[in-house]
Amino acid sequence: MKISLIDLTRQHNELSDDINEAVSNIFQKSSFIMGENVKNFEQEFSSYLGIKHSISVGNGTDALVIALKALNIGPGDEVITTPFTFFSTAESIARVGAIPVFVDVELTSYNIDPNKIEEKITEKTKAILPVHIFGNPCDMIKINNIAKKHNLFVIEDACQAVGAKIGDKMIGTLSDIACFSFFPTKNLGCAGDGGMIVTNNDDLATICRAYRVHGSGIDGNRAYNLINHVNEEIVAQDNGNNTIYNPMKYYNYLIGFNSRLDEFQAAILRLKLKKLNFYNEDRIRLAMKYNLELKDTKLILPSVQNDYRHVYHLYILNSDKRSSIINFLKEKGIATGIYYQIPLHLQKAFEYLNYKKGDLPNCEYLSERTFAIPLYYGMTEEEQKYIIDSILEWNKNNE
Numbered sequence: 001m002k003i004s005l006i007d008l009t010r011q012h013n014e015l016s017d018d019i020n021e022a023v024s025n026i027f028q029k030s031s032f033i034m035g036e037n038v039k040n041f042e043q044e045f046s047s048y049l050g051i052k053h054s055i056s057v058g059n060g061t062d063a064l065v066i067a068l069k070a071l072n073i074g075p076g077d078e079v080i081t082t083p084f085t086f087f088s089t090a091e092s093i094a095r096v097g098a099i100p101v102f103v104d105v106e107l108t109s110y111n112i113d114p115n116k117i118e119e120k121i122t123e124k125t126k127a128i129l130p131v132h133i134f135g136n137p138c139d140m141i142k143i144n145n146i147a148k149k150h151n152l153f154v155i156e157d158a159c160q161a162v163g164a165k166i167g168d169k170m171i172g173t174l175s176d177i178a179c180f181s182f183f184p185t186k187n188l189g190c191a192g193d194g195g196m197i198v199t200n201n202d203d204l205a206t207i208c209r210a211y212r213v214h215g216s217g218i219d220g221n222r223a224y225n226l227i228n229h230v231n232e233e234i235v236a237q238d239n240g241n242n243t244i245y246n247p248m249k250y251y252n253y254l255i256g257f258n259s260r261l262d263e264f265q266a267a268i269l270r271l272k273l274k275k276l277n278f279y280n281e282d283r284i285r286l287a288m289k290y291n292l293e294l295k296d297t298k299l300i301l302p303s304v305q306n307d308y309r310h311v312y313h314l315y316i317l318n319s320d321k322r323s324s325i326i327n328f329l330k331e332k333g334i335a336t337g338i339y340y341q342i343p344l345h346l347q348k349a350f351e352y353l354n355y356k357k358g359d360l361p362n363c364e365y366l367s368e369r370t371f372a373i374p375l376y377y378g379m380t381e382e383e384q385k386y387i388i389d390s391i392l393e394w395n396k397n398n399e
């Protein structure tokens with residue numbers, strides 16, 4: 001049997017009639033940018049999370065960059081983050097000219113170790129940027145307490161954790177500002193690139209809205225006033241109900257970005273958001289089955305704190321014989337993926353930060369041992385049984 005790490009066709013086949021209808025409606029209206037789907041999706045996403053503002057953008061990386069800029073983080077500032085994540089977490093810190101400061105991770109949750117954060121805080125530290133890696137929430141209570149004590153911002157990288165919770169609190173609502181990615185393989189994925197910034201802070205929301213469209217229009221004007229502590233007159237927004245020509249578009253107040261979610265992506269995301277809880281429950285069910293069936297093996301299984309809802313963006317195993325099990329599964333036709341082979345502090349791109357091997361031992365240890373096995377909505381019982389049986393067979397051979 002051949003099983004891929006992620007198979008999106010199961011979900012898309014179920015939704016294809018609805019997606020086709022939504023796409024056709026958009027062509028009918030031919031309003032492709034910042035139309036009603038984007039507006040509605042932002043509102044629906046806010047209701048889903050229970051947050052005041054959702055600002056959609058072109059991708060999760062832009063969400064992080066714009067969030068950092070909105071907090072006025074830039075050259076000379078330091079931002080504390082994890083080295084055990086996708087490159088773009090730290091890339092976005094560097095992109096705004098700030099310095100990523102890496103703190104080692106916990107060997108249990110694989111998330112940033114809150115007990116090691118304080119020793120890295122300097123007078124240049126502006127923010128902590130935790131990542132809920134693989135869908136497993138970070139200890140936001142400890143992180144927020146540290147941030148409060150040292151007067152730092154907290155930006156959640158929730159790109160892998162849409163729908164995750166701590167108690168009854170949604171991930172993404174536990175910080176000053178949070179970022180999501182809708183990359184196709186994410187738990188809520190579109191058919192291309194997409195991202196979202198969320199916040200309860202009205203001023204940050206205005207500044208993010210301005211940055212995503214060239215610092216223009218009424219939001220650009222308002223953001224300019226907020227950033228410069230002035231109250232310059234806001235030019236009346238009058239587009240004469242003309243959806244194609246909007247004069248406000250050509251008033252620019254800040255140097256921003258072109259980073260918008262398009263109508264097609266928003267329409268697809270609206271359809272999937274309605275079923276997100278169901279999709280996440282299915283992932284959790286599959287993960288629980290793996291946990292149960294693999295508990296007597298030598299593999300280390302995901303570790304989740306009591307009262308946390310891990311949404312298993314990836315189901316990660318941990319073994320000192322990673323190559324052996326990966327090769328065995330490959331021969332059985334089962335795909336796996338290594339997350340993350342090169343810790344960020346050892347990436348060539350961050351050579352200039354002068355970290356060396358041995359600096360962050362837990363992360364380096366995990367980078368040699370962790371890997372993902374297939375988990376996706378629509379996986380059949382037969383497929384999961386085949387994966388479990390194959391792993392048990394490998395385990396028996398390697399006792």
Ligand SMILES: Cc1ncc(COP(=O)(O)O)c(C=O)c1O
Binds near residue numbers: 061157159160181193
């Ligand atoms: C933890 C994390 N941060 C940031 C990103 C960036 O998101 P995107 O690929 O949408 O730019 C991703 C996803 O790819 C991610 O997994």
